[in-house]
Amino acid sequence: MIENKLNCCVVRDLLPAYIEDLTESETTALVKEHLEKCPSCKAVENDMRTSVPIEKAPKRALHVLKRVKRTRLIAAILATVVALGCMWWLYDQEFHYANTAAGRLAAVEDYIPQPENSTMTHGVKAGTPLRAVSWAEQNRHLFIFYTADNEENVWGIIHLVRGINGKYRTIEATYSPSQYTGGIYGESLTPKGTDWRLFMLAGYNCRDIYTAEIQYSANDYNGVDRYPITKTYEVKEADFLWIMDQEELMQELEVNGESIVRLMIDEIRLLDKNGNDVTSQYKDDSENASWGGGIGTAELFLVYVYMGIVALLGVVFIRYFLRRD
């Protein structure tokens, strides 16, 4: 009896290993034999073998990124948004003008007038009424024909370039006085940043004009006029800006030759629907100034430097917020 009790104690001590099949085969056989004979030990074994319905840990992704606290992530996202916003704002300050009536007028009004304290004798005084008469676009380059309502009847072309925000930045502009209050103006232009040689014809207030006879002259290197040629254009709009390629125009005018460097307009005759010359109606006799000029804008370099600084600051902040310590 005592021996049996001792056996029971030993068997119960062995049970955990026995259940897991960790006991020697001889021991296993002995325990098995005992369990068959001893109902109380068998009951203990059964209790030990009962399954306990405890839920297993469900699988989770446990992403590394979540180590970064949510607030920090939000701060980093905010820093990104602010940095990009600042960069966009800087860029938008440069590429500022939309190609709309209001945008074009704003570009003209911001760019053309001289500063209040300017000592230049020629140009457009601040406060002069300005008009963005017409425009034309070629690739990413926008050209606006403007006129100033002043004594010298100043007119010119503004050259703008489109940025990635779809708006335009002013690059350069020409000024010329005119003896006419309307009609057709001509200008040759090599826009900054391109290798185009353009010839532009700009029309203003041409409501009553049906055709225009333009007498060109081609200049060679020595500035000697050659080949005076006349070409007639049909005028269908009151205000317009035609962009022509100078080479193509020369071919049309049949002035070939390597020595030709410049096309100029000698005279323009404006004809009404009956073919009568009405040029004199547009003439402003009080004005006979002849000067020309232009202004240009500095390179974008500084803006890119500012944007770079903002980007750098942004990256520093983002890295700070996303640090994993």
Place this chain on the structure above:
Amino acid sequence: MTHKGEDFYEQHVKIVYRYLFSLIGKADIAEELTQETFYQAFKSMNTYRGESSPQVWLCAIAKRLWFKELERRKRTTIIDEEFLSGIAAPDDLAKDYEVRENRFTLYRAMQQLDTDTREVIHLRLAGDFSFRDIGDILGRSEVWARVRFYRGKEELAKIIGGDRNDRE
């Protein structure tokens, strides 16, 4: 953070998560505290002297965090037994009644076991840890963990069986 840190995380994250789940029985809280554990671990990496294995060290941090969280919860909300027994409010009362009843009985019975035994059972069943790991985590031997586990089950069966007999 060096690449080493990421490896460290990848290597131990499952263990910490399973450990926390064994303690808490709630996957969401376990997941959250797992992140917090690593956050704390990385912060005090320089004080870790390698006296214990990394997972034991991490589990100690995890446990401390859970106790802190429990304290916080106690102060703000009364934790009911249903929460602790890991029973979500069922959609279909009649269908889930039995499951609910059984789990609640189990939870009650588990509460009567001593802390070590209870922890061993949870680590083994919920966390799916080996007896060797359990021994490591609790600073005991593999044999100790195995014996605790089976003794615990025996005890549980007695308590639950006794309960049933009482009711009958």
